[in-house]
Amino acid sequence: MKDVNIGICGLGTVGGGTWEVLQRNARIIAGRAGCNLRVARVANRSPRPDLGLGDTPFSTDVHDVVNDPAIDIVVELIGGYDDARRLVLAAIEQGKHVVTANKALIAQHGNEIFDAAREKNVIVAYEAGVAGGIPVIKAIREGLAANRIQWLAGIINGTGNYILTEMRAGRDFDEVLKEAQELGYAEADPTFDVEGIDAAHKLTIMASAAFGVPLQFDRAYTEGIANITPYDITHAEALGYRVKHLGIARSREDGIELRVHPTLVPEKNLIAKVDGVLNAVLVDGDAVGQTMYYGPGAGDEATASAVIADLVDVARTVSTDSAQRVPYLGFESDAVTDHRILSPNEIRSAYYLRIQALDRPGVLAKVASIMSENGINIESIMQKESELHDGQIPVILLTHTVLEKQVNDAIAEMEALPEVEGRVVRIRAENFL
Amino acid sequence: MKDVNIGICGLGTVGGGTWEVLQRNARIIAGRAGCNLRVARVANRSPRPDLGLGDTPFSTDVHDVVNDPAIDIVVELIGGYDDARRLVLAAIEQGKHVVTANKALIAQHGNEIFDAAREKNVIVAYEAGVAGGIPVIKAIREGLAANRIQWLAGIINGTGNYILTEMRAGRDFDEVLKEAQELGYAEADPTFDVEGIDAAHKLTIMASAAFGVPLQFDRAYTEGIANITPYDITHAEALGYRVKHLGIARSREDGIELRVHPTLVPEKNLIAKVDGVLNAVLVDGDAVGQTMYYGPGAGDEATASAVIADLVDVARTVSTDSAQRVPYLGFESDAVTDHRILSPNEIRSAYYLRIQALDRPGVLAKVASIMSENGINIESIMQKESELHDGQIPVILLTHTVLEKQVNDAIAEMEALPEVEGRVVRIRAENFL
Numbered sequence: 120m121k122d123v124n125i126g127i128c129g130l131g132t133v134g135g136g137t138w139e140v141l142q143r144n145a146r147i148i149a150g151r152a153g154c155n156l157r158v159a160r161v162a163n164r165s166p167r168p169d170l171g172l173g174d175t176p177f178s179t180d181v182h183d184v185v186n187d188p189a190i191d192i193v194v195e196l197i198g199g200y201d202d203a204r205r206l207v208l209a210a211i212e213q214g215k216h217v218v219t220a221n222k223a224l225i226a227q228h229g230n231e232i233f234d235a236a237r238e239k240n241v242i243v244a245y246e247a248g249v250a251g252g253i254p255v256i257k258a259i260r261e262g263l264a265a266n267r268i269q270w271l272a273g274i275i276n277g278t279g280n281y282i283l284t285e286m287r288a289g290r291d292f293d294e295v296l297k298e299a300q301e302l303g304y305a306e307a308d309p310t311f312d313v314e315g316i317d318a319a320h321k322l323t324i325m326a327s328a329a330f331g332v333p334l335q336f337d338r339a340y341t342e343g344i345a346n347i348t349p350y351d352i353t354h355a356e357a358l359g360y361r362v363k364h365l366g367i368a369r370s371r372e373d374g375i376e377l378r379v380h381p382t383l384v385p386e387k388n389l390i391a392k393v394d395g396v397l398n399a400v401l402v403d404g405d406a407v408g409q410t411m412y413y414g415p416g417a418g419d420e421a422t423a424s425a426v427i428a429d430l431v432d433v434a435r436t437v438s439t440d441s442a443q444r445v446p447y448l449g450f451e452s453d454a455v456t457d458h459r460i461l462s463p464n465e466i467r468s469a470y471y472l473r474i475q476a477l478d479r480p481g482v483l484a485k486v487a488s489i490m491s492e493n494g495i496n497i498e499s500i501m502q503k504e505s506e507l508h509d510g511q512i513p514v515i516l517l518t519h520t521v522l523e524k525q526v527n528d529a530i531a532e533m534e535a536l537p538e539v540e541g542r543v544v545r546i547r548a549e550n551f552l
Numbered sequence: 553m554k555d556v557n558i559g560i561c562g563l564g565t566v567g568g569g570t571w572e573v574l575q576r577n578a579r580i581i582a583g584r585a586g587c588n589l590r591v592a593r594v595a596n597r598s599p600r601p602d603l604g605l606g607d608t609p610f611s612t613d614v615h616d617v618v619n620d621p622a623i624d625i626v627v628e629l630i631g632g633y634d635d636a637r638r639l640v641l642a643a644i645e646q647g648k649h650v651v652t653a654n655k656a657l658i659a660q661h662g663n664e665i666f667d668a669a670r671e672k673n674v675i676v677a678y679e680a681g682v683a684g685g686i687p688v689i690k691a692i693r694e695g696l697a698a699n700r701i702q703w704l705a706g707i708i709n710g711t712g713n714y715i716l717t718e719m720r721a722g723r724d725f726d727e728v729l730k731e732a733q734e735l736g737y738a739e740a741d742p743t744f745d746v747e748g749i750d751a752a753h754k755l756t757i758m759a760s761a762a763f764g765v766p767l768q769f770d771r772a773y774t775e776g777i778a779n780i781t782p783y784d785i786t787h788a789e790a791l792g793y794r795v796k797h798l799g800i801a802r803s804r805e806d807g808i809e810l811r812v813h814p815t816l817v818p819e820k821n822l823i824a825k826v827d828g829v830l831n832a833v834l835v836d837g838d839a840v841g842q843t844m845y846y847g848p849g850a851g852d853e854a855t856a857s858a859v860i861a862d863l864v865d866v867a868r869t870v871s872t873d874s875a876q877r878v879p880y881l882g883f884e885s886d887a888v889t890d891h892r893i894l895s896p897n898e899i900r901s902a903y904y905l906r907i908q909a910l911d912r913p914g915v916l917a918k919v920a921s922i923m924s925e926n927g928i929n930i931e932s933i934m935q936k937e938s939e940l941h942d943g944q945i946p947v948i949l950l951t952h953t954v955l956e957k958q959v960n961d962a963i964a965e966m967e968a969l970p971e972v973e974g975r976v977v978r979i980r981a982e983n984f985l
Binding site for chain 1: 569573574576577580581583584585649662666669670673674675676679685686687690691692693694695696697698699700705760761762763764765766767768771772773779780781784787788790791793795798800803804806807808809810811813814815816817818821822823825826834836837838839840841842843844845846847848851853854856857858859860861864865869870874875876877878879880881882883885887888889890891892893894895896898899900902904906932934946948950977979980981982983984
């Protein structure tokens with residue numbers, strides 16, 4: 120299998136995560152990409168002995184990566200504007216493809232960078248710059264390619280969404296911000312997040328990809344959340360709304376709206392229910408209607424997931440002559456495994472059971488003992504005298520996760536009890552853990 | 553600009569929608585694809601004069617499309633198993649790429665079809681087969697390529713989800729099913745939907761793409777929703793759960809779970825809040841964590857959106873020699889327009905306003921008259937005697953959508969009133985219409 124050589128510039132949170140995931144999932148990623156994504160050089164201002172870089176060549180100067188002729192793809196994870204711009208332009212000049220997680224760089228210097236890249240026929244990919252691990256740039260540029268995109272709206276800053284979520288309990292902005300800083304959700308200088316600048320970077324990029332216009336970050340309108348009070352949040356809720364810090368881009372006949380500000384959102388809309396540090400982007404296309412993309416908008420491995428998706432994209436494009444850029448089932452045929460499908464009895468799940476029991480003493484004890492003998496732990500159990508009907512009271516219980524066979528055996532035993540009428544109702548429950 | 557020639561087989565709901573969207577958005581789609589997606593031949597059992605096919609060659613035999621040497625991509629929208637299988641294999645045999653919306657075909661015959669396609673080095677794309685307009689196959693095969701996908705769970709049948717949503721109001725399955733049939737959400741024979749067969753087709757495909765295993769539809773476990781009662785729905789809700797018809801695929805050390813059945817889902821999980829005919833797929837990857845993809849899972853143009861996304865994907869892959877398969881901002885540089893960004897005063901939005909008014913007669917009338925003079929319609933207004941504080945009672949109102957300038961002018965006038973104290977609080981509101 121062919122190698123595609125990657126050089127990682129910057130081993131901070133995202134750089135470290137990218138290294139880790141590339142090592143841990145090397146086999147899966149190669150199976151998907153059709154080639155090995157080999158980290159051939161890394162650079163960081165200071166060493167990262169904790170990462171276990173082994174024999175991988177290490178430099179303290181990121182330009183060593185750009186100047187290494189073996190490198191096919193440069194991964195820019197140093198952040199900031201000027202140094203990152205110079206680094207990316209130098210990589211392009213050397214004819215290398217670039218993957219970056221730097222939203223500020225793309226929002227501010229993207230037009231210049233893309234012009235240079237077009238000239239050199241290299242790819243510059245930036246999925247990780249917008250909404251962390253959520254593949255929303257891919258959705259906009261590819262998945263929704265049939266659509267005239269009319270507007271998009273996103274919760275694209277986790278810090279701001281965490282603060283507004285916590286303020287619903289009646290707490291003040293300043294108090295929650297302080298807590299967010301202690302928890303590591305907010306920076307010591309929170310301006311970028313709470314004033315909407317970070318969100319405006321991401322919004323600018325999404326709007327350009329959605330509407331086909333040049334990047335114009337300096338024309339984006341931003342308004343922060345510092346002036347939002349629990350009082351207004353409460354009153355907005357009384358009107359049927361939640362307050363969210365949204366980035367909104369809308370294409371109109373006479374121009375494009377590009378704005379980040381606190382926004383009342385109807386509580387029935389799914390995006391109103393996106394709480395805490397999570398991100399979500401709602402996109403309205405004329406053919407598809409409204410679709411939404413939801414997930415972690417930050418974090419080491421979540422962002423690394425997007426960086427590596429871009430690496431796989433570049434590798435799939437440059438390393439194959441086949442028409443099948445993406446393998447039919449996502450994996451190259453020699454990477455498809457014959458992992459067997461389990462039978463129903465082998466399923467592991469939690470279960471909701473409803474037992475129609477006669478109103479006689481000792482029934483609950485018998486049920487509990489059958490469950491226990493079958494090794495089933497009960498999460499909760501409910502039996503209400505008020506539901507007595509025709510001499511029966513239903514026993515409703517929820518189990519911990521067990522093997523389906525255990526539950527089926529227990530049900531057969533319960534149905535055989537003289538105090539139990541008819542069939543036991545069994546519905547699986549899933550806690551998504 | 554180069555033409556890529558498309559032949560559409562089947563002009564039913566999705567075929568008609570595909571034709572419509574390709575015509576309406578031809579310029580946008582060409583700007584994204586870098587070539588014209590030209591419909592060079594269509595075939596349908598009966599004519600569709602309503603579609604305005606113009607000079608486009610029309611046949612009643614779909615094999616005319618496959619046998620037309622001008623056609624580059626065959627779009628299979630005839631549905632069913634056997635005829636569709638023969639058609640797709642014939643197209644592949646002719647060296648043509650295939651785009652299909654047929655989940656049953658892929659779930660049942662995908663392994664055979666992909667083997668044939670690999671042999672001929674042609675693409676077979678099937679995004680439209682899973683979750684309608686939601687680009688979830690793209691997310692799984694590409695956007696999450698870095699991840700060991702551990703499980704996925706989806707509401708992937710709109711009919712079933714509509715019925716379960718309506719049953720929350722205490723209505724019986726049979727009654728809601730009848731209504732769904734009258735509304736056109738359910739077929740006259742609802743077996744495919746309510747027994748989970750349709751969902752199992754989609755789940756089988758997603759699981760194979762997520763885990764890298766062959767398609768094994770016959771091993772999927774299905775259980776329908778016909779036995780779910782409002783009684784159990786109510787009791788599940790008392791325990792903090794909603795009942796959803798989920799497709800769940802989980803990769804375990806000892807095998808893969810592949811199952812469709814009614815499931816209790818914690819009400820706090822976002823997927824529990826996906827109601828009505830909408831679809832959503834939650835995917836858990838080891839690097840990214842949980843992401844969710846939400847939107848319309850059926851419908852003419854929603855499904856057409858996915859068909860055309862696949863067409864653009866194929867066209868981008870086969871029609872360019874450039875490394876930039878996808879243009880930097882989603883559109884080819886000559887398709888990028890200079891649509892201007894509007895200034896804040898030109899924004900159109902609804903507004904939440906809070907006015908700190910002295911408790912004097914006539915204040916509400918003055919506020920209302922200022923709004924009216926500025927051409928602003930009020931959606932709702934709230935003033936509660938019980939909120940009297942320091943001689944002030946806040947007036948809270950929500951406007952219809954207006955120009956921001958109108959609201960700013962009205963605010964300036966209100967702030968000048970002797971009965972109004974301090975600044976008027978202004979927060980934008982968005983109804984996503």
